[in-house]
Amino acid sequence: MILREFDPWKSELCTCPSKISLNPYTGCPHGCLYCYASSYIPRFSSCRPKVDLLRRLDREAARIGPGRVVAISNSSDPYPPVEKELGLSRGCLRILKERGFRVQIVTKSDLVTRDIDLLARMRAMVAVTVTTLNEALSRRLEPGAPSPYRRLSAIKSLTDAEIPVSARIDPIIPGINDCGIGELVRSLSSIGVRHITSSTFKARPDSMKRIISAFPDEGEALRALFSQGESISGSRYLPEKIRRSILDGVSGHARKSGITFSTCREGFAIGGRISCDGSHLLFR
Secondary structure, three states, X not given: OOOEEOOHHHOOOOOOOOOEEOOOEEOOOOOOOOOOHHHOOOOXXXXXXXXXXXXXXXXXXXXXXXXOEEEEOOOOOOOOOOHHHXXXXXXXXXXXXXXXXXXXXXXXXXXXXXXXHHHOOOOXXXXXXXXXXXXXXXXXXXXXXXXXXXXXXXXXXXXXXXXXXXXXXXXXXXXXXXXXXXXXXXXXXXXXXXXXXXXXXXXXXXXXXXXXXXXXXXXXXXXXXXOOOOEEOOEEOOOHHHHHHHHHHHHHHHHHHOOEEEEOOOOOOOOOOOOOOOHHHHHO
């Protein structure tokens, strides 16, 4: 199946509202050190288009019927460089628009601005992940992803077109990208971001190994912190006190900037009764 009910590893901590997941591609070229999907998707760094995607999507979308929220994508970025030539994500948007679905795009890529013409004429919102404003740090953490500047520029283009945008400050890794959060939140708010979703780093063996290799000094301190936490749904969590402190700080910055805030898979809620993923923006 191309369209699947969103259910991230059957995690008891997931508080996302009901939605359907759609991944036009398998694998992702961003090479983010903290990536969780690389732990369960083979050859994850090799981006492959789904076979016969558009025909299968149209058939399944017709069977489901209009009105549901479809999230594109939750495992692999829907705008890898190859999307420029293949246009699979754009084709998906056309089908979902015609079939009357609400669409949430989750991406790190500024290529999403290519599809503003479609997004502005359908029930759609975009969630852009921005983990830091520090260009050098971003190149170490997310070597294949567009720079923070390009992502901020894309957000501005989207909000100028009156397309609702949320931002994911996700993940926050103590000692690595937990500085400058206030400036990041203010920058996002100033260009029209309406909601922020944030979470702390959930370590898996492969992602922890990559972090320690790229940040040996910080990585060893991080390993010590995680040794004090617990294992949940296959990931190692920081101690709850540390997680609450980090996310309370982000929430405070969001509140001062006048935008809503939520946490993701933390086991506690901060920010009130709104959708954790920002999909409530599709209903306003």
